[in-house]
Amino acid sequence: MEPLSSYFLLSLVLLAIGIYGLIAKRNAIRLLFAVEIIINSATINFVAFSRYLQEPVITGQTFSLFAIALAATEAAVGLAIIVQAFRLNKDIDVLELKRLKG
Amino acid sequence: MAKLDIPLILIGALASAALLIPALDVGLGKARNAKFSGYFTLLILAFALLILTIGGLGLVPLDSSVPNLVQNDLLGVFFSFVVILVALLVTVTSFDYMKDNPNVSIYYSLLLFTSLGMVVLSFAVDLLMIFVAWELMSLPTFILAGFKKGDKLSNEAAVKYFILGALSSGVLLYGMSIIFGLSGSTNLNVVLNSLTNISPNMIPLAGFGAVMLIAGFGLKLSIVPFHMWIPDAYEGAPTTVSALLSAATKKAGFVAAIRVFAVLFPLLRFDLSMSLAIIALATMTLGNLSALTQKSITRMLAYSSIAQGGYLLIGLVVLPTSTLGLSGLLYHSLNHALLQATAFIAAAVVRYKTSKTSISSYNGLARVMPITAFSLMIALLGLVGIPPLNGFWSKLVLFTAAADGGFAWLALGGLVNTAISLGYYGIIVKRMYMDEPAEKVSIKEPFAMAAVLLITSAIIILTGIFPGPVFEFASRASTQFLSGI
Numbered sequence: 001m002e003p004l005s006s007y008f009l010l011s012l013v014l015l016a017i018g019i020y021g022l023i024a025k026r027n028a029i030r031l032l033f034a035v036e037i038i039i040n041s042a043t044i045n046f047v048a049f050s051r052y053l054q055e056p057v058i059t060g061q062t063f064s065l066f067a068i069a070l071a072a073t074e075a076a077v078g079l080a081i082i083v084q085a086f087r088l089n090k091d092i093d094v095l096e097l098k099r100l101k102g
Numbered sequence: 103m104a105k106l107d108i109p110l111i112l113i114g115a116l117a118s119a120a121l122l123i124p125a126l127d128v129g130l131g132k133a134r135n136a137k138f139s140g141y142f143t144l145l146i147l148a149f150a151l152l153i154l155t156i157g158g159l160g161l162v163p164l165d166s167s168v169p170n171l172v173q174n175d176l177l178g179v180f181f182s183f184v185v186i187l188v189a190l191l192v193t194v195t196s197f198d199y200m201k202d203n204p205n206v207s208i209y210y211s212l213l214l215f216t217s218l219g220m221v222v223l224s225f226a227v228d229l230l231m232i233f234v235a236w237e238l239m240s241l242p243t244f245i246l247a248g249f250k251k252g253d254k255l256s257n258e259a260a261v262k263y264f265i266l267g268a269l270s271s272g273v274l275l276y277g278m279s280i281i282f283g284l285s286g287s288t289n290l291n292v293v294l295n296s297l298t299n300i301s302p303n304m305i306p307l308a309g310f311g312a313v314m315l316i317a318g319f320g321l322k323l324s325i326v327p328f329h330m331w332i333p334d335a336y337e338g339a340p341t342t343v344s345a346l347l348s349a350a351t352k353k354a355g356f357v358a359a360i361r362v363f364a365v366l367f368p369l370l371r372f373d374l375s376m377s378l379a380i381i382a383l384a385t386m387t388l389g390n391l392s393a394l395t396q397k398s399i400t401r402m403l404a405y406s407s408i409a410q411g412g413y414l415l416i417g418l419v420v421l422p423t424s425t426l427g428l429s430g431l432l433y434h435s436l437n438h439a440l441l442q443a444t445a446f447i448a449a450a451v452v453r454y455k456t457s458k459t460s461i462s463s464y465n466g467l468a469r470v471m472p473i474t475a476f477s478l479m480i481a482l483l484g485l486v487g488i489p490p491l492n493g494f495w496s497k498l499v500l501f502t503a504a505a506d507g508g509f510a511w512l513a514l515g516g517l518v519n520t521a522i523s524l525g526y527y528g529i530i531v532k533r534m535y536m537d538e539p540a541e542k543v544s545i546k547e548p549f550a551m552a553a554v555l556l557i558t559s560a561i562i563i564l565t566g567i568f569p570g571p572v573f574e575f576a577s578r579a580s581t582q583f584l585s586g587i
Contacts, residue, residue: 008283011276011279012274015276021377022265022269024559028261029264031265032265032268033354035265035268035269035272038269038272038273038276039271039273039275039452041276042275042276042278042279043275043279045276045280045282045283046279046281046282049279049282049283049286050284051377053283053286055286057286057287058231059282059288060282062230063229063230063233063278063279063282064367066230066233066234066325067275068232070233070234070237073237073241073551074237074241074268074271076264077241077244077245077264077428078244078247078268079246079439081244081245081260081261081264082261082333084251084257084259084260085257085258085261088252088254088387089254094261094262094265094328097258097261097383099254099258099338100255100258100259100333100334100337100338101334
């Protein structure tokens with residue numbers, strides 16, 4: 001297989017794993033992991049496309065660096081919210097978060 | 103003659119204020135800075151609004167120093183105007199609403215950061231810039247939604263909003279990576295040029311990318327089937343923040359969607375229009391039907407916000423065929439932002455004074471809090487689209503555009519939905535004006551909140567009676583945008 005399609009396949013598999021994680025898991029930290037996996041699959045795409053295009057460009061690598069930094073800030077904000085949820089509820093099972101309903 | 107580089111000025115002003123405000127906690131002391139930061143935020147936002155007005159009226163020609171990243175056009179000016187106006191209203195309401203919170207300066211700082219994100223998003227024409235602005239807009243709102251730290255409901259809203267919001271940026275990023283792979287560039291104008299002569303066997307991949315982008319934007323635009331988090335987030339978050347989320351964040355999501363889909367449409371014209379039309383109808387129907395059975399006002403307004411998102415989507419459906427649709431989208435964005443902000447701020451006043459959000463607590467509100475009840479009535483009637491108010495004109499434009507663009511069934515669906523929505527908006531007006539209050543003690547509304555409510559109601563009525571200038575601005579912005587692509 002040519003390298004670009006194998007990289008694209010890898011990113012598709014990672015995307016599928018991330019979406020599976022979001023649907024099947026109940027722990028908020030695991031959901032955060034699943035989202036991070038999706039972001040990383042997109043990052044792989046950017047780097048692979050950037051390297052194997054007909055005329056390779058640097059934009060993809062730049063974009064991936066931005067994506068990594070933003071994913072880190074997102075994780076920081078998310079962990080802060082989840083820690084607060086744990087303090088309030090002694091639990092981070094998202095299915096137990098059902099006070100808001102209607 | 104000097105050129106006005108709006109994005110650059112606003113980035114400088116908003117970012118430096120947002121960074122300065124928390125730092126002043128040390129300099130001034132927390133108690134004094136709590137008051138000062140609110141007024142300072144108001145000042146900065148008023149300055150931003152002034153700059154945008156000058157740019158929007160065309161007094162000074164617009165120019166951008168980094169045209170590859172941000173395009174300084176009227177479309178961006180229009181949406182920035184909407185979000186800054188809403189941020190300003192929310193700030194003034196928060197003077198009282200957030201008074202007892204120990205971290206007020208952080209609140210205002212985050213408010214400025216999210217406004218900055220939305221402004222940059224309105225102007226961004228590069229996928230990289232769109233993504234960075236998207237995150238700058240989203241991250242502060244996650245924290246704002248959970249800003250009442252000890253409140254379990256606020257925290258629950260933040261957790262739900264965060265998971266779905268993070269998913270939205272992940273999926274959006276994936277969609278962008280595919281667009282980049284197909285075109286070899288992230289600048290939307292270059293993407294447009296290289297996608298027009300794409301090889302046919304790459305079309306399915308482009309379709310996959312478009313689906314990912316719809317999902318990513320859809321989570322923020324609250325379109326069906328990505329709407330589940332909206333009612334929970336709006337109900338649990340502080341009500342002023344709900345006003346910001348519904349009236350501003352959603353609009354900023356729309357402008358990014360407009361810019362990206364204007365590029366994607368030439369590629370897969372028919373399919374995308376049709377699927378967006380079906381999504382629009384599903385969104386407005388589901389939003390309106392669910393709103394009918396709600397018991398909490400914030401939850402009802404959340405479903406109403408979903409339904410209004412469906413109306414707005416009509417503008418995207420007819421984007422490739424008419425400028426009228428885009429003008430209608432812009433026009434309805436402004437009107438909807440005003441109406442929804444007024445309704446949420448009225449709900450915030452009631453929650454601040456009585457700490458109640460249930461619809462039954464609005465019985466006889468007209469006698470207890472007359473100004474709040476009046477503004478809420480104006481806002482709700484405007485959301486239905488009763489003729490002399492501004493909501494009527496923008497809905498008219500949107501439905502006409504749908505009918506002209508060959509989507510007569512969508513216009514008809516919109517009309518039926520408007521009739522349904524009268525049910526739940528009307529019931530609140532009836533409760534406020536015809537029912538007896540539980541206690542006949544009149545409650546004094548705080549001055550700042552009452553002023554905001556009266557000013558927004560006045561704007562709603564005036565722009566309803568004289569719809570010309572606003573619509574003119576919207577159609578100038580959309581014509582300029584569509585002639586540019």
